[in-house]
Amino acid sequence: MIFRQLYDHTSSTYTYLLAERTGGEALLIDPVLENTGQYIQLLDQLDVRLVLAADTHIHADHVTALGSLRSRTDCATAMGEKTGAECVSVRFNEGEKLCVDNLHLDILYTPGHTDDSYSFVLPDRVFTGDTLLIRGTGRTDFQNGDPAAQYDSLFDKLLRLPEETLVYPAHDYNGMTVSTIGEERQHNPRLQVSGKQAYIDQMNALVLDDPRLIDIAVPANRSCGLKHAA
Numbered sequence: 001m002i003f004r005q006l007y008d009h010t011s012s013t014y015t016y017l018l019a020e021r022t023g024g025e026a027l028l029i030d031p032v033l034e035n036t037g038q039y040i041q042l043l044d045q046l047d048v049r050l051v052l053a054a055d056t057h058i059h060a061d062h063v064t065a066l067g068s069l070r071s072r073t074d075c076a077t078a079m080g081e082k083t084g085a086e087c088v089s090v091r092f093n094e095g096e097k098l099c100v101d102n103l104h105l106d107i108l109y110t111p112g113h114t115d116d117s118y119s120f121v122l123p124d125r126v127f128t129g130d131t132l133l134i135r136g137t138g139r140t141d142f143q144n145g146d147p148a149a150q151y152d153s154l155f156d157k158l159l160r161l162p163e164e165t166l167v168y169p170a171h172d173y174n175g176m177t178v179s180t181i182g183e184e185r186q187h188n189p190r191l192q193v194s195g196k197q198a199y200i201d202q203m204n205a206l207v208l209d210d211p212r213l214i215d216i217a218v219p220a221n222r223s224c225g226l227k228h229a230a
Helices: 033-046 066-073 147-156 181-187 196-204 214-221
Strands: 002-008 013-019 025-029 049-054 076-080 090-092 097-100 103-109 118-122 125-129 166-169
Touching: 002 033, 013 033, 013 103, 013 166, 025 033, 025 097, 033 049, 033 066, 049 066, 049 090, 049 097, 066 076, 147 196, 166 181
Parallel strands: 025 049, 049 076, 076 090, 125 166
Antiparallel strands: 002 013, 013 025, 097 103, 103 118, 118 125
């Protein structure tokens, strides 16, 4: 398998490129608009053809590259059925799969950070969006966030994956690139709670500034970044 983890320094966003083989189909997860040219160059260098670009949720801290990638590569664009974005060509639900050649990523609905958050699972790794971060969890104070829903997403879905499953989040602000389910279960301070109400209280007690680009990114991402790019 071809796998690349790409980093946007401005928004601390990870974008993931996956392909089964040289000369085959490729998937990009959570691409950033300003890095479209870098993605196109890398696809050419690796000799893979982008057929699908997907966002784990509507991001509030950067503008998505879904629209620009579709314009430049004719790829399909995908988001979950719960999303407010009407611009995507594919809408997915939990229990379905994202497929490129013989790579099949299982889809989990993992709301809490937002009400349209999804995670993508391969046998050895999971792409958790902003639901589960490395030594943290996504904030739940805007975009219909819900700490109770996030607790269920974490403890009833993601943390039930095998302990050795690699965790690849959509963001990291401390230079961490990958973790495991077992590592997060043991060392993630947000997960060391006695139960759901304790988790809700913990999240509701956070006092956080709004993301710098929220007023630009959220409306732009509902149109796959196309209005922003124009």
